[in-house]
Amino acid sequence: MVDYPRILNSGDSAISVEFGNKIDIDINLKVYALKSLLESDNSFKFLSLIPSYCSLLIEYDIVLYSHSQIKEYINNKINILNPYKPKKNQNQVIKIPVVYGKDFGPDIDYVSSYTKLTISDLISIHTSKEYYVYMIGFSPGFPYLGGMDKRIFCPRLETPRIKIHEGSVGIAGQQTGIYPSESPGGWQIIGRTPLKLFNLNQNPPALILPGSYVKFYPISEEEYFEKL
Amino acid sequence: MKNIIKVLKAGPMLLLQDSGRRGFEEYGVSISGAADTEAYNVSNRLVFNNENDTVLEIFYGDVSLKFYGDNVIAISGGDLGAEINSIKCPLNMSFFVPDGSVLKFHYPLNGVRSYLAISGGIETKKILGSRSMHVTSGIAGHKVKSGDILPIGLNNKFKSGFTIKNYKRDLDFGINNIGVVLGQQVDKFSSEMIERFFKDKYILSDKSDRQGLRLNGNKIFTINNDHDIISDPVIHGSIQIPGSGYPIILMPDTQTTGGYPKIGNIGKIYLDVLAQLKAGDEIIFFPISPKKSREEYIIRRSLIYQSKIFRDIKLDDYMVNGKDIMIGMNDNIIFTENHAFLFNLL
Numbered sequence: 001m002v003d004y005p006r007i008l009n010s011g012d013s014a015i016s017v018e019f020g021n022k023i024d025i026d027i028n029l030k031v032y033a034l035k036s037l038l039e040s041d042n043s044f045k046f047l048s049l050i051p052s053y054c055s056l057l058i059e060y061d062i063v064l065y066s067h068s069q070i071k072e073y074i075n076n077k078i079n080i081l082n083p084y085k086p087k088k089n090q091n092q093v094i095k096i097p098v099v100y101g102k103d104f105g106p107d108i109d110y111v112s113s114y115t116k117l118t119i120s121d122l123i124s125i126h127t128s129k130e131y132y133v134y135m136i137g138f139s140p141g142f143p144y145l146g147g148m149d150k151r152i153f154c155p156r157l158e159t160p161r162i163k164i165h166e167g168s169v170g171i172a173g174q175q176t177g178i179y180p181s182e183s184p185g186g187w188q189i190i191g192r193t194p195l196k197l198f199n200l201n202q203n204p205p206a207l208i209l210p211g212s213y214v215k216f217y218p219i220s221e222e223e224y225f226e227k228l
Numbered sequence: 229m230k231n232i233i234k235v236l237k238a239g240p241m242l243l244l245q246d247s248g249r250r251g252f253e254e255y256g257v258s259i260s261g262a263a264d265t266e267a268y269n270v271s272n273r274l275v276f277n278n279e280n281d282t283v284l285e286i287f288y289g290d291v292s293l294k295f296y297g298d299n300v301i302a303i304s305g306g307d308l309g310a311e312i313n314s315i316k317c318p319l320n321m322s323f324f325v326p327d328g329s330v331l332k333f334h335y336p337l338n339g340v341r342s343y344l345a346i347s348g349g350i351e352t353k354k355i356l357g358s359r360s361m362h363v364t365s366g367i368a369g370h371k372v373k374s375g376d377i378l379p380i381g382l383n384n385k386f387k388s389g390f391t392i393k394n395y396k397r398d399l400d401f402g403i404n405n406i407g408v409v410l411g412q413q414v415d416k417f418s419s420e421m422i423e424r425f426f427k428d429k430y431i432l433s434d435k436s437d438r439q440g441l442r443l444n445g446n447k448i449f450t451i452n453n454d455h456d457i458i459s460d461p462v463i464h465g466s467i468q469i470p471g472s473g474y475p476i477i478l479m480p481d482t483q484t485t486g487g488y489p490k491i492g493n494i495g496k497i498y499l500d501v502l503a504q505l506k507a508g509d510e511i512i513f514f515p516i517s518p519k520k521s522r523e524e525y526i527i528r529r530s531l532i533y534q535s536k537i538f539r540d541i542k543l544d545d546y547m548v549n550g551k552d553i554m555i556g557m558n559d560n561i562i563f564t565e566n567h568a569f570l571f572n573l574l
Binding site for chain 1: 250252253254255256257258259355356364365366367409410411412414435439440455456458459460461462463465466470471472483484485486487488492493494495496516518519521522525526529
């Protein structure tokens with residue numbers, strides 16, 4: 001058994017604090033609690049704070065601080081952590097149109113055979129839930145969504161693709177998500193949305209923020225090109 | 229009038245880079261920044277720029293740049309056979325570039341990435357606080373294109389002919405020894421697998437870019453053969469082990485989170501070595517503690533920032549050109565009181 005939280009090495013100038021090892025809102029809220037605590041504390045100047053489902057990565061200036069110094073400081077902080085309260089207006093449901101299958105979702109046949117579901121059952125299960133947004137990561141504006149139905153769990157590709165189309169909707173293990181821009185990636189792609197998830201002219205630049213909810217709905221190929 | 233550079237030929241991958249874009253990681257925005265930070269820092273220091281000024285990162289060459297206005301520049305990192313007005317350029321030394329000059333980077337002679345700092349820095353529009361181009365998302369541009377105009381900033385200290393005392397960059401690669409700090413998901417790997425990771429050489433695959441270096445060599449697997457983890461944060465230097473078993477080293481354009489287990493991270497000074505490798509180059513990993521890795525970094529950094537910056541002039545009696553101008557020569561470089569000029573030996 002592993003005791004949480006625990007501190008992991010992330011090289012010579014970063015550590016990760018891991019609060020658990022499952023997709024769980026309470027664990028996720030601890031990650032944001034530590035992040036907001038460190039942001040409001042000026043005793044150390046951190047280069048980067050990167051939140052995820054269960055971990056916060058803390059990158060610091062390698063010249064100014066040693067690994068053990070940061071470890072000790074963070075250990076003390078973890079012990080006085082209060083639960084994080086999400087900001088208001090974050091509990092909205094963002095509706096995302098998706099065209100499923102064909103060239104838009106090249107892995108839908110594989111996911112269908114792996115899950116032993118028909119494609120239409122797969123789509124209706126995928127669109128039935130409101131997914132909690134645990135984090136944004138992997139690429140600009142990419143939301144990691146929780147709460148996917150067990151029946152459509154499916155492992156990642158063994159070898160990641162070099163190129164995945166902007167707006168692709170995918171499944172990886174217990175997770176579902178959307179690629180906001182063209183990038184390499186290892187998710188099973190089942191569909192595509194015409195919505196722009198990331199906009200540099202907005203602040204924050206991401207359309208979907210941690211703490212909000214996302215719901216997918218199916219559209220036709222024609223509707224996809226109309227909304228593009 | 230402001231100095232500018234006109235890009236006559238952009239080659240396969242010409243990028244603007246600075247020290248990176250930080251503060252937007254929680255929105256999934258990559259940090260980016262120069263892949264070879266040492267070469268980036270050296271080039272900026274030689275032209276008296278600020279530490280985080282914007283430079284050109286030239287990958288593989290095939291680049292042609294025309295300078296408008298008198299400029300001072302310095303090139304560091306890989307040797308891409310740079311020539312100005314057909315005269316070979318020195319590396320790791322600042323020199324004067326007269327109005328109308330054409331600078332060409334041909335092809336890799338040593339390393340693959342050259343850094344070109346111009347006195348005053350490149351002053352395009354900052355996006356989310358940085359000018360670093362993120363190739364895949366196109367934040368601040370996917371890359372520099374032929375025909376682009378790059379505005380140059382002003383610098384109060386407009387002097388050239390400087391080198392860093394005792395600075396030497398060894399890019400004559402055999403097998404590269406690369407330090408690894410074990411971490412993040414190392415407990416998912418058996419000691420036999422970790423031993424295998426450090427035992428034999430890996431070869432850089434041609435499917436490598438600023439997002440990640442893919443390696444061929446010993447396959448590494450987790451204890452339960454499960455290579456899906458709950459996605460957690462990754463940074464430049466994280467070593468992912470996907471289901472194929474072949475390690476991927478994440479580079480500056482890396483995503484902010486990833487779903488493959490990470491055996492560890494590259495020690496900071498070795499990131500610069502990796503930035504200069506090409507497909508087929510060989511590396512061998514060795515374990516290093518965070519403490520030792522930090523010490524190595526601090527030593528290397530002090531060589532760049534604490535060493536004297538000076539003009540390596542061998543005084544000569546070739547020419548005397550008035551009493552107010554000191555003239556010396558060193559190879560094909562003429563030094564005056566404030567500048568170094570390149571010329572062709574006849």
